[in-house]
Amino acid sequence: MKSKSSVVRVLLCILAGTVLFGLTSCGSGAGYNIPIVCGETNMNDICGIATYGVNYYNLGVRAGDMAADILLEGADVSKMPVWFDPSPALTVNTSVADEIGFKIPESVLAKVTGDSTLEVTRVDSAIVSSGGNFTVGILQLVQHVALDDSNRGFQDQLSVRMAAAGKTVTILDENAAGEQANNITIAETFVSKKVDLIYTIATSSSQAAAAATEEIPVVFCAVTDPVDAGLVASMDNPGGNVTGVSDINPVADQIDLIAELLGKEDITIGLLYTSAETNSEFQIRLAKQHCEAKGYTYVVKGINDLNDIQNAFIALKDVDAIYIPTDNVLASGAATVHSVNIGG
Template identity: 50%
Template sequence: MEGKFMKKNILTIAMAILIGASLMACGSKADNTNSKADSSSEVSADAKKVGVLQYVQHPALDKANEGFVAALEEAGIEVDIEQQNAGGEQSAAQTIANKLVNDKKDLILAIATPAAQAVAGATTDIPVVITAVTDPAASGLVESNDAPGGNVTGSSDLTPVADQIELLTKLLPEAKNVGILYCTAEANSKLQAEMAMDALKEKGLTGVEYTVSSSNEIQTVVESMVGKVDAIYVPTDNVIAAGMTTVAMIATTEHKIPIIGAEAAHVENGALATYGIDYFEVGKLAGEQAVEILNGKSPADIPIAYLPKDKCKLTINEEVAKELGIDTSSISMQ
């Protein structure tokens, strides 16, 4: 009997310890939740409520987001920023846009064309600032790029396409056939592809469009280019940017096909080179516009902003150049 009594006591004590530990864990979670609430309550009631909808996560759009926030911080405006990402899904972008509008934000930033279209379609009252959109007027977001005329303005990520094709000819003088890779779901990518086709024609080169409708098609489409193109040109396309490592692995690493990108993140992820814009600076332009709007100016009176050409940068992936046996020492865009 005594042995059974001792076992029962030990079991009771063990259960008590477990229950106590469980309660402590619950208490710890509650403390963390309260800590977050306290942190958010540090923003005063007078802070401007800003919603941010980024279409998908990749380095270029991340930089634009950072530049926007930096401009607000430099201006000293107190803001309560809600960051949202649609994960590259248009339906998610629409849902988030509606939520930000229903939350009655003082201003909404939309990063990339699909996000911009979702937000612009959700409100005609709340000021909307867009960024990383190549041609806002052609995308139906504003009446004109010089005079937006409504509740939408922002900054364009139009790149110097002709200069990028010029760079291609300098780095790859033997190239004759160039594949232009982009996603058909993005209207601004189509615009850049047309610009690239014109620039290639002026150089006496042949351009061929290779398109995907989603990221699932990237591998198959890039593989179909092997043996048909001497180089690949990639515009500022969100789907291709997110899958750039795959493009580079198949084209360059496996088949020695060089890629000329439209911005630095392309080069960081395996493209040979670019002469492109700085997305942090593009986002910062949008942030500066947001400051004007939060201080009382109407978006209708703020023209679409473009990064000056002297802010464009030559970026070369020297490891890729070495792998391809390309001498970059004399390359300049001056």
């Protein structure tokens, strides 16, 4: 017969193992499964359930037209209004909704329209490796789907316009890998090479190019608030050598979409963004203002980088839904956001 102390030791071992197993299971498999609405469609396709978001390929196409107008027709940059999409389409992501066990209401599904992506056939012969009639430098902040689409749309449309005019363009395509020092170096290199135009993708890249030259035309894309960023004097009259395409989203509509998705007005929304991104700060201010106007409760959580995602979800674990604006750091880590949310 076992002694009482042996039995106690066995029971303690069993209890410790059960607790350890439970903690391990929670840490590796338990998800938050919080509905997420993203500021832009590409990120929403990875980790969100629905949004009114701009199409970044289409924005790039519009920027390509602006660049062609400048290069081929001598358009005055200082008088070219900043363009933005006045009516972004509603898209849903039923795959993510199913993964987190969320049913998208029929009222939302009924509003979804088809793919709004413009059909532009790239003319490869109009883009040459050297010796083109024009040289365009492209400065992209970081690689992720939305910014990549802005780059592709720009090049596709510029090639079409060049081919139609019987001209060619040499494109110097550079990526700053998310580093401001790289932004500055690349912008200054383009200036020293005397490129005919600089196309910038994202706010900090655009600011670097604008600081590097007051003579070479700069056309930006994926900049949420170009006035606040110091790139233009106003949306209608830029007033200098910089203009472009804003990716401003209908933040108020996106916040109201959360209420419609949840089917109630008494909600708490987590506002998740990268603290160092001015474009994200601007949208979070708009989101907070709209939440206050509508009586929605909100919890703001800023991160420094993707290493903060797990802690961000811990801080927001009790919210009804999460809103993420157009944010380059979070967009580049959309798969990580989704993985943490579902407990992957």
